[in-house]
Amino acid sequence: SPMAVASPPATTPPLPSIPPPLHRPSLPPQPPPASTSSQPPNDSESRQASLIFVGFNQDYGCFACGTDTGFRIYNCDPFKEMFRREFNNGGIGLVEMLFRCNILALVGGGSNPRYPPNKVMIWDDHQSRCIGELSFRSEVRAVKLRRDRIVVVLEHKIYVYNFSDLKLLHQIETIANPKGLCALSPTSTSSVLACPGLHRGQVRVEHYGLKKTKFITAHDSHLACFALTLDGRLLATSSNKGTLIRVFNTIDGTRLQELRRGAERAEIYSITFSANAQWLAVSSDKGTVHVFGLRGPAGMEEGRSADGRQSVTGTTGQCSSNGNGNSDGTSSPVGGTSPLAFSGANPGSSLSFMRGVLPRYFSSEWSFAQFRLPEEIRSIVAFGPQKNTVVIVGSDGSFYRCAFDPVHRGEMVQQEYTMFIRSDGIGYTMFIRFDCFTFCIILSFMEMTSALPVRRYCFQC
Secondary structure, three states, rough: OOOOOOOOOOOOOOOOOOOOOOOOOOOOOOOOEEOOOOOOOOHHHHHHHOEEEEEEEOOOEEEEEEEEEEEEEEEEOOEEEEEEEEEOOOOOEEEEOOOOOOOEEEEOOOOOEEOOOOOEEEEEEOOOOEEEEOOOOOOOOEEEOOOOOEEEEOOEEEEEEEEEEEEEOEEEEOOOOOOOEEOOOOOOOOOEEEEEOOOEEEEEEEEEOOOEEEEEEEOOEEEEEEEOOOOOOEEEEOOOOOOEEEEEEEOOOEEEEEOOOOOOOOOOOEEEOOOOOOEEEEEEEEOEEEEOOEEOOOOOOOOEOOOOOOOOOOOOOOOOOOOOOOOOOOOOOHHHHOOOOOOOOEEEEOOHHOOOOOOOHHHHHOOOOEEEEOOOOOOOEEEEOOEEEEEEEEEEEEEEEEEEOOEEEEEEEEEEEEEOOOOOOOHHHOOOOOHHHHHHHHHHHHHHHOOOOOOOOOOOO
C-alpha cells in the first residue's frame, strides 16, 4: 500500500530569519500523466527529452533522471528502465527517491519547470499525483530522504522535517552552498547528517541519535563534494582544488586517510563509499573514475553504528516497490570484516620511505583502480550490487558497468555500456557486451554509416 503523508500542523513557530515554509499536504488530483509507459522511448518522444538531473537512490540499486518532460527511473542490475512519468507542461530538475518506494521528492527545473524551483513536491506514484509540498523563499538546491526524515537544502540554510507529518525539526545555517552539498545516512540504525559549516572548508556533522554536533575542518579551500558511509561512521571530502580526498571519523573528527586523485586541479563530481566501506570511488572532470582502498577507522567498535547501536554495515531494507584532524588510523576494516578483501594497498611513490623529508606529494596514496571516460562528460559513480563492480552514469545519457580486480591494481574492465537517453535529441538504447576487437569494429561501422557522434575506439584500446 502506498505511503501516506499525514497532515502537518496548521502553523509552525516563526523562524528567526526566514519565515517558515508553507505546508500543503493535500493537493487536488493532478491530471493523468501524458504517458506512463515503461517501454523504451520512440524517436518522437526522445527528441523531446533532455537530461537535466541524474542521481542514485540510497542503496545505489536504482537511479532517477529528471528531464524537460518529466522523470524516469532505471534499475542498475540488470540495467533497465523501470518506469517513466511524462508531463505535458514542464521539466523536473531534482528527483530524490526513497529506496524503491512509491514516494519521491520532485523539484521543477529546466527552461519550463513543471513546479516552481522553490517548492519540494512529494509525489505518490501509486496515485500519480502530488500529496504534499514544502515552499520556500529561495530556490531549492537539493533534497535528501530517509524513511523518517526529509532534508531540504537551500543556498544558506538546511531544513530537517519529520516525514510522517512534515513537522519542522531542525534548521541549520551554512556558508554559501550553491551546489546543495549535503549527505544523509539512510540506515535505520543511525541518523547522521553532514553539511557545510559556517566557515570555508568546514563540515558540520549532526549525530541525531547521540544528540551531538561535530565540526570538522576538512580543507583550507571551499568544499566541492563529500559523502557518508551508509551508517554515517565515515566522511570523505574534497575541496575545489580536487587533488586530494580526505577520509574522517565522524564521531571524533580524526583524519584517517588522505588519498590523491591527481596533481592537477579538477572538479570532483561525486564521491561514493562501497557498502562495506572498504572502497571509495571518485569521478571528476578529468574523465577518470578512481577507486581507492580504505583502512578502517581507529578506535571504533566493530559492528557499531555512528549512534552506538548494533548495525550490519551495508544492508538496507526496501519499501514496497513501484516497478517492482589528524592522525592515520590503521586498525581493522569497517563493519567487522577482517582483513581487507584485497592483498594490495593503494600504490604510492617509490620515495615514500622518505616521508617527512620530501614534500607530502611523494608520500601520497594513489588510486587502486581506474576507468577512463571522455572528459566532456559529467558523471556520477557508485558501487554495483555485484562484488568489485562500479556503475557510472553520464550527463550524456550513458551507463557503464565496470569491474576491478581486488588484488591487482590497474585499469577496470568495461562489462556493459548503454545509452539510455540522448541529451542532443536522439534517443536509443544499446547494450554492448563484446570483446575489445568486435566493439571497435561496431563503433567504426556506426561512425561511417550514421550521423551519430560515436567515439572511435573502445575504452580498452
